[in-house]
Amino acid sequence: MSLSDSAFISALQKIVGAEQVITHPSDLEPYLIDWRKRYKGQALAALRPANTLEVSEIVKLCSANQIAIVPQGGNTGMCGGATPNPTGRQVVISLQRMNQVRSVDIANQTMTVEAGCILKNVQEAAAAANRYFPLSLGSEGSCTIGGNLSTNAGGTAVLRYGNTRELCLGLEVVLPSGEILNSLRGLRKDNTGYDLRDLFIGAEGSLGIITAAVIKIFPTPVAQWTALVAVPHAQGAVELLNLFQSGASAQLTGFEMMSDESLALLKHYYPPLASPLDGPNAYEVLVEISDYESEEHAMQLMETILEKALESGCATDAAIASSLSQAQKFWDMREHIPLAQADDGQNIKHDVSLPISAIPNFIETCNTLLRREYPGVRVINYGHLGDGNLHYNIAGASSKETGEFFTKYSKEIQALVYKEVEKYNGSISAEHGVGQQKVDYLVGHRGDIAVQVMKSIKQALDPHSLMNPGKVLAS
Template identity: 45%
Template sequence: MGPHGCLTGDADTEPFVTDYRRIYRGKSPLVVMPTTTEQVSRVMAWCYDHNVPVVPQGGNTSLMGGAVPDGTGTAVVISLKKMNRVLAIDTVNDTMIVEAGVTLSGARAAADDARRLFPLRIGSEGSCQIGGNLSTNAGGTAVLRYGNMRDLVLGIEAVLPDGRIFSSLKGLRKDNTGYDLKHLFIGAEGTLGIVTGAVLKLMPQPRSTAVAFVAVDGPEAAVKLLGEARAVSGGAVNAFELISAPALDLVLEYLGDVPSPLPGRHDWMVLIELTSGTDEATLSGTLMEILESGLANEWVVDAAVASSLSDSQQFWRLREEISDAQTRTGGSIKCDISVPVSRIAQFIDKASAEVLALEPATRMVIYGHMGDGNVHFNPLRPKDRDAKDFLAQWYQPVSDLVDGLAHAENGSISAEHGIGVAKRDDLGRYKSPVELELMWQIKRALDPKELMNPGRVLPQSVD
C-alpha cells in the first residue's frame, strides 16, 4: 500500500471505528486506504488467503452500525475515501463514471458542471460516498420522482471477497444478457464484496423549481394533498416531505436563528417541491392550483410559498437538519419504516397512539418521505428525561411495536437506512425462511469464508 496507504494506532484509526452517532464503536488493527481498484484487489486477496475479516467503509454515515468493525479487533477496515475521482462524463449518453469514494455532493457538483442533474439527495451528501450509497441503496428526498440509488446506476465495479474484480462499467440502459449481477452488490452493505466504481445515470436539469411549506389537517389530509399534487402537476412532484410539530419544534430550537415559515404552531406540515422543464411562472401557477384545491377541500390549513432561492433553501434546511437535531439532543428511537402510501396515515395514527400510551410525555418526532411511503418515526425522550435512561427502558419495546405495526401493513422495518447490526437480529422475525435461506445461499456462494463485513445484515446462519 505504500507509506501513506495504512493507518495504525488508536488515535489514527478512531474515526474509522466509531459510527456517525457515536453509538457503535469497535476495534481494528489497521485501516487501509487504497487509491485504485487493483490495490483493493490485492488487499482483498491477501485477507482472503490469511482469513482476515474486512469491513468496507465509505463516508461512515451509517445509522445502523453497518460501517464500523466489531469489538474483537480482528477486522481490517478498507476505506475508499482516496478513490475519489470522477472518471468520465458522457453528456450524449447521460452517464457519469465515478470511483466509489466520490462524495454524493461531489457527484452532484460534477453533474451540475456538465449541465446535468444527478438527483440523489440526502442530508449527509457532503460526507457520504457513492460506494456507500450503492451498498445501502440510498433513498432520500427525491425518490418519489427519480427512485432509489438502485434506479440511478447502470453499471458497477466491485472486488469480490477472494480479490477477483467484477467489472461492468458499460453504461447501457438495455442489456438482457443473463442475470444482472450489479444488483447483488447494491444494498448488500459490503457483505458480498467492495464496490469500487459505478456508472451513474444523469438527468436533464430542471428549468424551474417551486417550493411551499404547508400546514395540513393531519396525515390523511397530507395523503390527499399528495394525490392532488401528482394529478395536477403531471409528474412534477419532486419531493413531498411530512413534518410533525415536535420535529419542527426540535429543529427550530436546534438551529436557533431560523424562524418558522408559518405563523402559529401546526400539528402537521408538508414540504412540497415541484420541478419541471417549464418556465417559473407556469410551475408557480401549478403549485398555486394545488394549494388552492387543498384549501377548498380543507386539507390545507395555511401555506408559505418560497418567493426566492433563499426562502427555498431555508425551508429545506429545516427539513434536512432534523436528523442532526435529534442526534445532538439524544434519546431518539430511530424507526425507519415504509408502508404503502395508502396506509401511511393509518400507520402514523395507530403507532403514535400506542407509543404515547406507553410514555405520554414522549415527543413524537415524525418526518420523512411521505410521497414514497417512507417515514422516519422517531419517538424522542421527554425533555426532563435522561437519554440513556429513556433508551434503556423503551428502545426495544418501542422499536418492536413500531416495526410490528409496519409489518402488519405489508411494510418494511427498514426503508432506506439498511440493516447493519442494529436491525440484524430483527430481520429473522420479518423475513420468511425461504428469503433468509436464499440470502445465505448467495452469501456463501460469494463469500464462503464469511469474511466480508461479518455479523452485519444477515441474522444467525440458516443451515
C-alpha cells in the same frame, strides 16, 4: 500458512504504502465508531487504497489470512453497517481516496465515478457539465457514492427519480476472492442473464466491495418551486399528495412531511429555521415542483394545486418560497431535524416504509400505543411521504431524560413499532439498510425462506464470511 500480525501489516504496507495503513490508536479511532456513536469496534488497521487494483490485492491478502473486511465510505450510516466488530481481527477498507470522476458521457446521460466520491462533489460535477444528479441527502457533504449504493439510499427526490438503485446502470466490484467484476456499462437495456448489479446494491458490502459505478444524469430543470404547506392531520397530507400527483405528475420532485413535535424540536435548537407558518400545525409538508418548460409554468402549477388544497380543506395554510434563499431555508428545516435530534440526545430511530394509504392509520395507532405505554414520550415523525418512507423516531419527555429512556426502552419500543409496521405490510428498513442494528429482526420480517436464499447467495460468493460479517445477515 497465515502471516503473523506484524508480517500481515507489512504486506499491506507494500500494497498501499506505509502511510495508508493506519494502526496508531488515535489515528484509527475515527474508523472504529459510527457517527451516532452507537457502535464501536476494533481493527488491526484501517487501509486507504488509491485504486481498484489495490483493493483487489488487499482482499486477496485478507482472504489468504482469513482476516475479515469492513468496507467504509463516508461513515455516515445509521445502522452500524460500516463499523468493525470488537474482536480486533478485522481491517477497515476506506474508499475515500478513490474519489475520481472517471468520465462524463453527455450523449449517454451518464457519469462514471469511483466509490469514494462524495455525493456533493458528484452533484457539482454533473452541474459543471450542465446536467443534474438528483440524489440528495442530509449527509451529502460527507457521504460517498459507494455508501449510497451499498445501502440503496433514497433521499428527497425518490418520488421522481427513484432510489440509488434506479440511478445506477453499472458497477465495478471487488469480489471476496479478490477478483474484479467489471460491469461498468452505461446500458439501459442489457438482458444477459442474472442482474448482478442489483445483487450488490443494497448488500452493504457483505457480498463484495463496490469500487466504481456508472450513474445516470439528467438535464437540469429550468425551474424549481418550493412551498411549505400546513395540513390538519396525516390523512390531509396524503390527500395533498394525491392532489399534487394528479396535477403535477412527473413534475412533482419532493414531498416531505414534518410533524409538530419535529418542528418544535427544530425551533428549540435552530431558532432561525422555525417555520414561517402560523402554528402549531399537526403536520407541515415541504413540496417541490421541477419544470422543464418555464418559471411561469411551474409557478402557475404550484398556485393552482395549492388553491385546490386550501379549498378542499386538506391544507390550512401555505407559503411559496419567493426566492432561492427562502426555498433553501425550507429545505434546511427538513434537513436539520436529524441534527436537532442529535443535539437533543439519544433517540430510538426507525426508518420504515409503508403503503402510502396505510400511513395515517399507522401513525395514529402507533402514536396511541406509545403514549399509553410511555407517558410523555415524544414522537419525532418526519420523512419522505411521497415514497412512503417515515423516519419515526422516539425520544424521552425531555433532553435530560432521553438518554436514560433510550437505554431502558429501546428494544421494546423498537419491537412495538416493527410489529405495527408488519401489520400494514411495511418494511423495517426503507433507506438506511440493515447493518448490525436490524440483523435480529430480519428473519421475522422477511421470513425463513427469503433469509435462507440470502444466506445461500452469501455462502456462494463469500464462503468464509470475510466480507463485512455480522451485517445484513447474522454471522
